[in-house]
Amino acid sequence: MPSLIEPVVPPGRMSGIPQPVLTEPPGGSSTARGALLLRPWRDADAPALARAYQDPAIRRWHARSMNEDEARDWIRQRAERWSAEAGADWAVSSDGTLAGRIGLRTVDLTEGLAEVAYWTLPAARGHGLAGRALGRLTRWCTDELQLHRLELLHAIENTASCRVAEKSGYRYEGTLRQSVPHADGFHDMHLHARLATDPT
Numbered sequence: 001m002p003s004l005i006e007p008v009v010p011p012g013r014m015s016g017i018p019q020p021v022l023t024e025p026p027g028g029s030s031t032a033r034g035a036l037l038l039r040p041w042r043d044a045d046a047p048a049l050a051r052a053y054q055d056p057a058i059r060r061w062h063a064r065s066m067n068e069d070e071a072r073d074w075i076r077q078r079a080e081r082w083s084a085e086a087g088a089d090w091a092v093s094s095d096g097t098l099a100g101r102i103g104l105r106t107v108d109l110t111e112g113l114a115e116v117a118y119w120t121l122p123a124a125r126g127h128g129l130a131g132r133a134l135g136r137l138t139r140w141c142t143d144e145l146q147l148h149r150l151e152l153l154h155a156i157e158n159t160a161s162c163r164v165a166e167k168s169g170y171r172y173e174g175t176l177r178q179s180v181p182h183a184d185g186f187h188d189m190h191l192h193a194r195l196a197t198d199p200t
Contacts, residue, residue, distance in 0.1 A: 008112025008148050014085045020144075022090065022136050034095035036132050038102060041078050041091050046071040048098040058119050061158055063182050078103075085109055092120070092133045099124035102133045104141070112148035114141060118164075125160070134168045142196040150194045153180070155187040165192040169200070 022038035041049070046068050052058055053066040066074065081087040089103030100120035107114045116137065120130050141147045152170050154161035166172065170192035178186035 003110075007110045009109035009146055011085065011109060013109065013145060014088070014107070015083050019079075019082050019088060019090075020140070022140055024132070024136060034093070036129070036136060037093045038090035038133060038136060039093070040082075041075040041089060043072060043075060045091055045098060046075060049075070049101075052098070052101070052119070052121055055122060057122075060182070061155060061161070062117075062119060090133075090137070092118075092124075092129065094124070094129055094132075099129055100133065102130075102137055104137075107147075109147075112146070113151070114147055114149075115151045115153065117152075118161075130161075130164045131167050134164060134170075138168065138194060146196070148196050152192040152194075153189045154192075155180070155182065156190055157187070162190060162192075165190075168194070169198060170194045171198075 019040045021040070024036045049071040050066050050068045053062075053064060053071075059065060078087075078089045081089075085107060087104050087107055089101060091098055092100035092102055098121070100118060102116070102118040104114040105117045116134065118130055118134060124130075138150060141150055150170070152161075152165050153176070154165065156162075156175065162172075171194065173191045173193050176189045176191055179189045180187055
């Protein structure tokens with residue numbers, strides 16, 4: 001049956017363009033560690049991606065492991081998800097080497113909604129990289145893709161992710177009880193969200 005509401009974002013806005021490379025604008029937060037770069041994943045990233053998933057913190061909060069063959073499959077699936085307008089992922093760099101990952105786990109253009117997820121490698125932690133990447137992706141999602149609402153979930157024990165969310169303007173909206181399974185069982189999750197209409 002026909003919907004009485006027009007899609008918030010028209011179909012084809014993602015799939016109709018190549019996935020963009022995102023950089024900080026002139027005068028942004030570039031530091032001595034390098035300018036921020038968010039780029040699509042490429043096959044050459046597979047070894048570094050597989051190594052990333054050996055990190056205990058990444059494995060704990062993202063509940064997966066990955067060898068190089070699986071990493072190549074994962075990278076290939078990122079392009080498919082972009083074409084299907086189902087999700088998007090970027091490799092994060094600030095000095096020319098892989099430092100993290102940020103992406104949209106889910107995208108619903110009809111509702112104007114997406115869920116953000118990210119991780120950083122140990123060497124990149126504590127330098128504000130996750131917050132910079134989240135800020136840049138948020139601006140692209142609201143200004144270019146024109147999504148209305150971005151959600152961010154993290155286990156309540158993951159206090160570092162909570163700080164990133166709050167510093168990036170993602171307001172805490174509540175706790176989802178035992179909503180996501182991890183290796184050690186179900187975890188309560190904090191729900192944060194940012195609206196396109198929220199002050200920057």
